[in-house]
Amino acid sequence: MAKVLITGEIPSEGLNLLKEHFEVDVFEGEKLITKETLLARVKDVDAIISPLSTNIDKEIIDNAPNLKFIANYGAGFNNIDVKYAREKDIDVTNTPKASTNATADLTIGILIAAARRIPEGDKVCRTTGFNGWAPLFFRGREVSGKTIGIVGLGEIGSAVARRAKGFDMNIIYTGPNRKPEQEAELGASYVSLDDMLEQADFITINAAYSEQLHHLFNKDAFNKMKETAYIINAARGPIVDEQALVDALKNKQIEGAALDVFEFEPQITEALKSMDNVVLTPHIGNASFEARDMMAEIVANNTIKKLNGEKPDFIVN
Ligand SMILES: NC(=O)c1ccc[n+]([C@@H]2O[C@H](COP(=O)([O-])OP(=O)(O)OC[C@H]3O[C@@H](n4cnc5c(N)ncnc54)[C@H](O)[C@@H]3O)[C@@H](O)[C@H]2O)c1
Numbered sequence: 215m216a217k218v219l220i221t222g223e224i225p226s227e228g229l230n231l232l233k234e235h236f237e238v239d240v241f242e243g244e245k246l247i248t249k250e251t252l253l254a255r256v257k258d259v260d261a262i263i264s265p266l267s268t269n270i271d272k273e274i275i276d277n278a279p280n281l282k283f284i285a286n287y288g289a290g291f292n293n294i295d296v297k298y299a300r301e302k303d304i305d306v307t308n309t310p311k312a313s314t315n316a317t318a319d320l321t322i323g324i325l326i327a328a329a330r331r332i333p334e335g336d337k338v339c340r341t342t343g344f345n346g347w348a349p350l351f352f353r354g355r356e357v358s359g360k361t362i363g364i365v366g367l368g369e370i371g372s373a374v375a376r377r378a379k380g381f382d383m384n385i386i387y388t389g390p391n392r393k394p395e396q397e398a399e400l401g402a403s404y405v406s407l408d409d410m411l412e413q414a415d416f417i418t419i420n421a422a423y424s425e426q427l428h429h430l431f432n433k434d435a436f437n438k439m440k441e442t443a444y445i446i447n448a449a450r451g452p453i454v455d456e457q458a459l460v461d462a463l464k465n466k467q468i469e470g471a472a473l474d475v476f477e478f479e480p481q482i483t484e485a486l487k488s489m490d491n492v493v494l495t496p497h498i499g500n501a502s503f504e505a506r507d508m509m510a511e512i513v514a515n516n517t518i519k520k521l522n523g524e525k526p527d528f529i530v531n
Pocket residue numbers: 289290291310311313314317365366367368369370371388389390391420421422423424426427448449450474475497498499500501
């Protein structure tokens with residue numbers, strides 16, 4: 215019977231399906247699987263199902279001589295050396311689309327939470343309390359009529375744009391190519407990154423990570439943004455230079471930020487935690503029951519397909 219390693223617990227929708235077909239080893243630790251444990255447990259497996267917090271590098275792949283398939287439980291797959299996997303004839307798949315609505319909801323949710331100071335208000339209610347309604351008390355920014363800049367108008371970026379349209383926002387986007395269909399559907403305009411930095415009231419990062427995007431938001435970028443602008447990142451942490459972000463917030467070069475992902479995840483830059491104009495969520499973009507169940511079914515069905523000699527869906531390498 216083929217052996218499948220799951221490097222972190224997944225919803226039963228997928229797990230039960232897998233157990234019907236394979237010998238399944240699930241890593242059930244409270245913390246993330248360590249490299250040492252992973253090296254030991256991949257030795258005789260045919261397939262790995264890996265939440266995106268599991269790094270699968272050359273060494274792990276070399277330690278698994280029977281490995282034929284890696285099903286990444288996530289839309290992003292920068293945790294896997296996909297090029298080396300291809301050299302070894304190992305298909306790698308992801309779970310696209312399942313995350314789209316959940317992550318777009320969260321992106322807009324934390325954007326508005328930051329702009330309207332919702333977590334800060336919640337904290338006041340639970341601690342100091344307040345003196346009652348007052349005209350100058352707790353003002354934040356409206357989103358209607360403002361310009362949202364989307365970095366990466368892919369599945370999630372487009373779903374963010376659809377939601378932003380519902381809030382009467384003007385939509386601009388940047389990325390490696392123009393997307394005429396989305397432009398027509400959403401009334402979105404393609405701009406250079408520099409133009410976006412100058413024009414946008416809210417910039418949301420929804421691009422697929424590559425080295426090219428490392429520290430795209432650095433000191434220079436924050437310098438070019440409006441003093442009333444907000445940056446939102448629900449893509450991957452290293453796209454934002456967190457120290458430069460802290461400096462830009464302290465120097466009031468921008469007004470606020472909302473982050474679901476972190477440069478040194480799971481560590482969070484200490485200074486961010488004490489800033490009231492920063493909303494922080496622990497990488498929960500697609501943490502809805504609906505999305506996580508759908509992702510579990512995709513990885514399970516793909517593993518069954520591959521180990522039964524069929525072509526799996528969503529190969530990324
Ligand atoms: N916060 C979360 O929990 C969460 C959940 C799901 C996905 N994500 C992240 O969101 C990313 C996007 O997901 P998706 O489903 O929309 O993927 P997708 O492949 O549909 O879209 C990715 C987009 O990134 C764009 N892009 C690539 N390089 C770029 C660059 N240099 N500059 C600007 N744009 C660039 C592409 O053109 C594409 O439109 C994933 O790769 C993942 O890292 C985060």
